[in-house]
Structure formats: C-alpha cells, structure tokens
Amino acid sequence: MPLNIFTAVVFNGTDSIPHFDLILYRILPIVATIGFLKWMFRGKKNIWERNLHGKVFILTGATSSNGMGASVAYDLAMKGAQLIILSSKMDQFTIDFIHDLRRKTENELIYSEFCDFADLSSVRKFATNWIDNISPRRLDGIVLMHGEMQPIMGKKRYERHYTKDGLEMQIGVNCIGTFHLLNLLKPCIKAQPPDRDVRIIYSTCIWQAMGDVWPEDPCMSEVSFVSHKFFASSKLQMSLLLAELHRQLVVNDEKEIKAAEEGDKLARANISTTIVQPGIMRSGTLRRVISNGSVWALLVVYIGILYPFLWLFIKSGYNGAQSILYSLYTPEFERINLESMDGKFTLGIPGCNYVLNCNIQPKFYKKEFYDIKLQSVLYNNMCKQIEHVEKKTAAMKNQTKKEQEEENKKEQNVDKDTNNENTDIDTETKKNSMNKKKDSKSKSKTSKNKNKKLNKW
CATH class of the missing domain: 3.40.50.720 (NAD(P)-binding Rossmann-like Domain)
Incomplete structure (x- = not known):
C-alpha cells in the first residue's frame, strides 16, 4: 500500500491521491503536534544498564x-x-x-x-x-x-x-x-x-x-x-x-x-x-485526587472528560x-x-x-x-x-486476648453446666423410667397372684 501511494505520487502527481491537500495541510500538522507534545511531556529516559544477576x-x-x-x-x-x-x-x-x-x-x-x-x-x-x-x-x-x-x-x-x-x-x-x-x-x-x-x-x-x-x-x-x-x-x-x-x-x-x-x-x-x-503520573493517586474517591466522578470526569488531556500531558x-x-x-x-x-x-x-x-x-x-x-x-x-x-498496641492485643480467653472459658463453663444439667435430667428420667418399670412389674405380679388365688377357689 505505501509503495502504491509513492509510485502514484511520482508518476501521476499528488492529484491522483484523494484528499491529499486535506491530509498534508490539516491532518499531518495536528498529528505531528500531538506527537511532539507527547514526546516532550513524557520525561527523560534512563540510558544506563547494569548486570543484576545474583543481586x-x-x-x-x-x-x-x-x-x-x-x-x-x-x-x-x-x-x-x-x-x-x-x-x-x-x-x-x-x-x-x-x-x-x-x-x-x-x-x-x-x-x-x-x-x-x-x-x-x-x-x-x-x-x-x-x-x-x-x-x-x-x-x-x-x-x-x-x-x-x-x-x-x-x-x-x-x-x-x-x-x-x-x-x-x-x-x-x-x-x-x-x-x-x-x-x-x-x-x-x-x-x-x-x-x-x-x-x-x-x-x-x-x-x-x-x-x-x-x-x-x-x-x-x-x-x-x-x-x-x-x-x-x-x-x-x-x-x-x-x-x-x-x-x-x-x-x-x-x-x-x-x-x-x-x-x-x-x-x-x-x-x-x-x-x-x-x-506527575497517571497513577492511582492521581485518579484518587481527581475522582475524590467517587466511582461516578472517576467514570465521568477522569475517563470521559480528562483522560485525552492526561494521556497527552501526563506521564505513564x-x-x-x-x-x-x-x-x-x-x-x-x-x-x-x-x-x-x-x-x-x-x-x-x-x-x-x-x-x-x-x-x-x-x-x-x-x-x-x-x-x-x-x-x-x-x-x-x-x-x-x-x-x-507498639507497646500500647501490644498491651491492647494482650488485653483483648485475655478477654477472649475469659469469654471462651465462660462459654466452656456454660456448656459444661448445660451438659451436667442434661446428664442430671437424663439420669432422673432413667430413674423414673426404671421405677415405673418396677412398679409395673410388681403390679403385674400381684395381679397374677390374685388370678391364681381366684382360680384355686
């Protein structure tokens, strides 16, 4: 494509290229100005090298x-x-x-x-x-x-x-x-x-x-x-x-x-x-300054309005x-x-x-x-x-640790008490059930004895 354009300009002149005057006198100066500003504001580049193996x-x-x-x-x-x-x-x-x-x-x-x-x-x-x-x-x-x-x-x-x-x-x-x-x-x-x-x-x-x-x-x-x-x-x-x-x-x-x-x-x-x-760079700090911590300001102001100017004048x-x-x-x-x-x-x-x-x-x-x-x-x-x-925060951590340990101990004690109460209730229920069984057995025996006596008579 570039070769065809070049040959067309050499053999047929610039009139053979559509919109040549617009490109040469309007678009190219704008692109060149933007490129120059971008190059000028990017800052100086490091030219030194160093071997860092083992460092x-x-x-x-x-x-x-x-x-x-x-x-x-x-x-x-x-x-x-x-x-x-x-x-x-x-x-x-x-x-x-x-x-x-x-x-x-x-x-x-x-x-x-x-x-x-x-x-x-x-x-x-x-x-x-x-x-x-x-x-x-x-x-x-x-x-x-x-x-x-x-x-x-x-x-x-x-x-x-x-x-x-x-x-x-x-x-x-x-x-x-x-x-x-x-x-x-x-x-x-x-x-x-x-x-x-x-x-x-x-x-x-x-x-x-x-x-x-x-x-x-x-x-x-x-x-x-x-x-x-x-x-x-x-x-x-x-x-x-x-x-x-x-x-x-x-x-x-x-x-x-x-x-x-x-x-x-x-x-x-x-x-x-x-x-x-x-x-000044296009960093997270700059985004925080411009948006003031707002997501809407980040989307509208930073990205929608200012980003083309920031891209041109601010370092990456x-x-x-x-x-x-x-x-x-x-x-x-x-x-x-x-x-x-x-x-x-x-x-x-x-x-x-x-x-x-x-x-x-x-x-x-x-x-x-x-x-x-x-x-x-x-x-x-x-x-x-x-x-x-550091001493103050260490003392606060120790205090909170002790409070947590005491709370854990209280919870364990409560659990033990509830377990003991449950075991007591279980033992009482077992005893009651055993007594009921004994009573029922004794009643059944007495009833059998009565029946035997009645049969004898």
Missing part, C-alpha cells in the same frame, strides 16, 4: 498493574535480579501478578512477602524474619514506591482514617511504617561488605513542597486533620528521616562528617540513599519509573565515583542524592534538608513514638 532487592508498591512499581519490577526481573516484593494483601491478584511476572521475564527468583505498612507489628515481623539469620542475608537495594492518599476535596478531606495502631492512615503508611522498616533493617544494611553497592531508593511526591515538619510530634497525633496537609507532611518528614538515617548508616560521629566534607574516604561509602521525584507509569531505574543503574552512585567527588555532596555526606527527571539535582529545595539538628530531633522522637505505639 537481591526489596520492593514495595510493585503490584500496581501497569504502574510505576510494576515497570520497575519488570525491568529488574529482566536483568536477572532476585526480587522480594512486599504486599499488604496476599490475595489471588498478588499470586497471579507474581506468576505472570515470572512467566514474562523467565525469572523464577521473584517472591512475595506479607508486610502491611498500616500495621507496625507486621513490619516488625518481616524485618525480624529477614535479619534473624546466622549469616546476614544479602541485600543490594531497597526500593520504596508505595503510598497512600485520601480524598482532598469537600467534606471527605476532613474524614480521618486510621491504621491498625490508631495512627492516621496517610502518615502511618507513607512515613511511620516506611521509616520503621528501614530503621529495623539498619543492622542488615550495615553488615553488607564494603565492596557491595547498596542503594536505598525512596519515591517522594511533588506535594512534599507544601508539607510541614512536626519534630516534637512526628506522628501528628495532636494536629488538626486536613487530608492534603497530612499527605504532604508525611512525604516531607519521610524524606528528612531518610537523610538522617543515611547519615547514621554512612558516618558515626560529627568528626567523620567533617572529614567527609574535607574529602576523606569513609568506611561505608558503598551505601547510597536517593530521594526520587518521578513527576513506565515513564515515571525511568528516574527510579536511573537511580538504580547509574554508575555515579558507585563507591569509586563517590570517593572521587572530593567532598562535593548535596548534604555534605556522600551518597545522599535528589533525582528529578533522570538528573541528579545540585541541591534540595527545602531548607529543612540542611537542618541537621531538626532531622536528628525528628528521628529520635519518631523512634520514641513508634516504641510507645
């Missing part, structure tokens, strides 16, 4: 269908990495997702573990099972891509949802549970050999620019609730906690920090921590994953390259970076990232509040 990565938020997490998991699996995908629901969808990923990538080293970030005991259980080995388990990276966002418009933005520990859902999932996992895995990260390139990747959001920090109350239990305010603060506080956690992973004291700023080499410069801003999950893949593959975060930077680091310590659109940013755009005292206070108070919450 182990922990992923969160990777079970979203056709989303950023699924794209990252697919790319890592294609390169031969062993994946431990954390999921809050071990349902049939998760099982099918793991099987499909194994089949598509021909990689059998893909596993799923239960870890609910809305339940601190679940996070602790996974982390302790991971650490509880005679020899430390290999760990080459942790990629944190999960998130929770509540509706932000109308009355729904004032409706507070809670985790299993009684915390606000957004701050609990986005910040507290995530930090709890990394803090528990800190000994395992430190135990990795110095020649192993360990990378921690955290996917933040553009909303963190509007967030506030509550160092004295990092769980925000005494803050008046507004949905978007809590979401933005959860992302910002988690990024600050990650910076302080990286500082504790890489350096030991202030002397070592000053030495790093002067260009000295560190013993644990193999650990890099990257805060990634993937950009695959394009949003490129910055995370760049942070995982780029050789700029390897130890030898970090040591050659001569102390020129974003936060004064090697390996803590901020990536936007597949580019390492020269600085963070919030002043809180450069306040080390603020980060230290936030870190310590968060550890204290998590410990308090």
